[in-house]
Amino acid sequence: MVSEASASSPEIRLSGLEQRYRTExxxxxxxxxxxxxxxxxxxxxxxxxxxxxxxxxxxxxxxxLIRPTSGTVEIAGRPLWKGGARDDSAVQELxxxxxxxxxxxxxxxxxxxxLPLKLRGVPKAKRLERARALTELVGIKGxxxxxxxxxxxxxxxxxxxxRALSLDPHILLMDEPFGALDAMTRDRMNVELQRIWMMQxxxxxxxxxxxxxAVFLADRIVLLSPRPGRMDTIIDVPFPRxxxxxxxxxxxxxAIVRDLRKRLDAMS
Amino acid sequence: xxxxxxxxxxxxxxxxxxxLWWGYVRAFEVSPLILPSPASVGASIVDLxxxxxxxxxxxxxxxxxxxGFLIAVVVGIGLGALLGKTPWLERTLNPLIVxxxxxxxxxxxxxxVVWFGFGPTSKVVMAAVLAFFPVxxxxxxxxKSVERGHRxxxxxxxxxxxxxxxxxxxxxxxxxxxxxxEVGIVLAxxxxxxxxxLGGSNGLGYMAVAALNAFDVPxxxxxxxxxxxxxxxxxxxxxxLRRFVxxxxxxxxxxxxx
Numbered sequence: 424m425v426s427e428a429s430a431s432s433p434e435i436r437l438s439g440l441e442q443r444y445r446t447e448x449x450x451x452x453x454x455x456x457x458x459x460x461x462x463x464x465x466x467x468x469x470x471x472x473x474x475x476x477x478x479x480x481x482x483x484x485x486x487x488l489i490r491p492t493s494g495t496v497e498i499a500g501r502p503l504w505k506g507g508a509r510d511d512s513a514v515q516e517l518x519x520x521x522x523x524x525x526x527x528x529x530x531x532x533x534x535x536x537x538l539p540l541k542l543r544g545v546p547k548a549k550r551l552e553r554a555r556a557l558t559e560l561v562g563i564k565g566x567x568x569x570x571x572x573x574x575x576x577x578x579x580x581x582x583x584x585x586r587a588l589s590l591d592p593h594i595l596l597m598d599e600p601f602g603a604l605d606a607m608t609r610d611r612m613n614v615e616l617q618r619i620w621m622m623q624x625x626x627x628x629x630x631x632x633x634x635x636x637a638v639f640l641a642d643r644i645v646l647l648s649p650r651p652g653r654m655d656t657i658i659d660v661p662f663p664r665x666x667x668x669x670x671x672x673x674x675x676x677x678a679i680v681r682d683l684r685k686r687l688d689a690m691s
Numbered sequence: 692x693x694x695x696x697x698x699x700x701x702x703x704x705x706x707x708x709x710x711l712w713w714g715y716v717r718a719f720e721v722s723p724l725i726l727p728s729p730a731s732v733g734a735s736i737v738d739l740x741x742x743x744x745x746x747x748x749x750x751x752x753x754x755x756x757x758x759g760f761l762i763a764v765v766v767g768i769g770l771g772a773l774l775g776k777t778p779w780l781e782r783t784l785n786p787l788i789v790x791x792x793x794x795x796x797x798x799x800x801x802x803x804v805v806w807f808g809f810g811p812t813s814k815v816v817m818a819a820v821l822a823f824f825p826v827x828x829x830x831x832x833x834x835k836s837v838e839r840g841h842r843x844x845x846x847x848x849x850x851x852x853x854x855x856x857x858x859x860x861x862x863x864x865x866x867x868x869x870x871x872x873e874v875g876i877v878l879a880x881x882x883x884x885x886x887x888x889l890g891g892s893n894g895l896g897y898m899a900v901a902a903l904n905a906f907d908v909p910x911x912x913x914x915x916x917x918x919x920x921x922x923x924x925x926x927x928x929x930x931x932l933r934r935f936v937x938x939x940x941x942x943x944x945x946x947x948x949x
């Protein structure tokens with residue numbers, strides 16, 4: 424699977440990214456500027472920053488949902504945009520999970536999970552088999568035939584992650600995937616996400632505004648500052664894996680949390 | 692207890708209304724040419740239903756209504772999907788659509804008779820024209836109200852326009868389309884009946900006019916009641932369709948729970 428190009432180049436490379444929005448009044452807002460970032464294969468990178476720092480915009484650019492005003496996005500050495508369209512082979516390397524699970528209410532859980540396979544013409548028996556394997560991976564086995572509305576928020580989010588993983592992408596992009604969940608479910612989902620990531624060996628980029636979530640999950644934290652959104656600091660989080668509830672009580676962990684909070688407070 | 696109360700209450704109210712009608716006719720000695728008694732209307736219904744001619748008329752009206760309705764559904768969903776997905780086209784055609792919508796389409800019946808003759812075709816066309824607009828406008832609204840997050844998912848999967856339409860936009864529009872169809876089936880019946888009123892010699896609309904011309908007022912009431920029952924059944928059929936087509940939808944869930 425690993426080609427020459429992808430082995431030598433970073434999994435995701437953002438260079439000179441800039442994003443401007445036209446406002447209704449006719450003005451222009453600089454949402455994001457001077458973004459240069461390389462993400463290694465298998466790395467867990469968390470984007471954090473106060474609201475308005477452009478972290479979601481940055482993730483949406485990586486996902487190909489927004490075309491940057493200037494700068495380039497490379498996925499495994501290939502530019503994400505070719506002419507006016509997304510390069511399909513680059514898109515296949517990306518799985519995206521959003522703050523809302525965004526499951527389609529008219530599809531059963533297994534159909535939701537298998538949708539990316541359906542769009543790529545995988546035969547039904549094969550894609551449902553894959554969906555079953557994924558429900559097991561994300562811990563919702565037995566709920567394949569349910570409607571999304573019959574699942575709790577946490578389970579829906581698990582199904583959304585399963586859908587994002589169904590094409591076996593090398594990269595998982597997540598925009599505050601647990602932001603809508605209660606604190607206890609959220610902690611549990613963080614442990615689960617770490618487990619899934621370690622099993623899949625994929626690269627993860629996750630946006631959050633929770634400092635402890637960032638420190639718990641990340642290999643590297645990218646702190647963004649607002650107006651205009653730019654990269655402020657990159658912090659390495661060198662703790663061993665798998666991390667658990669105890670890791671979060673360690674003084675080194677607390678020290679990073681404290682530093683981050685100080686920097687964030689200084690910004691706003 | 693409360694959830695079953697309507698099973699008793701609805702027939703009771705119906706019975707009370709018939710009783711009121713009967714009492715009014717009796718007490719004020721209303722001429723049967725103005726308002727016949729429920730008994731004579733009932734007798735007339737029984738009479739009519741025993742004649743194979745009546746059934747012929749019923750099938751005629753049913754055929755016109757259903758054929759017109761199906762045409763309206765297919766064309767309405769097709770055109771609605773096209774306009775919903777192509778905003779510039781919708782903006783261009785919008786004044787035209789609104790104009791056609793506010794036009795009193797019943798006034799077209801004589802024209803349709805000239806164009807399509809006294810046979811069933813002119814009635815099918817009238818039924819289709821009336822039922823078409825609610826289906827189309829609801830399809831457009833449905834396609835436009837697809838959630839942003841759902842669109843994002845399809846974009847992130849690099850889905851084609853056709854795939855998005857089939858997997859997301861049409862299923863998301865179904866609750867809206869079904870609402871349009873509920874309105875549409877009623878309008879289709881009206882279209883067929885008005886067509887029969889004004890031209891031709893078949894169908895329940897023609898029967899009602901013929902009865903009135905013969906001063907058979909109970910007969911006319913009987914035809915109207917038969918029409919109402921047919922309309923009710925067709926409407927119920929479309930409503931039931933909702934359960935089969937959108938078992939996942941909130942509205943179906945609610946009616947199941949109550």
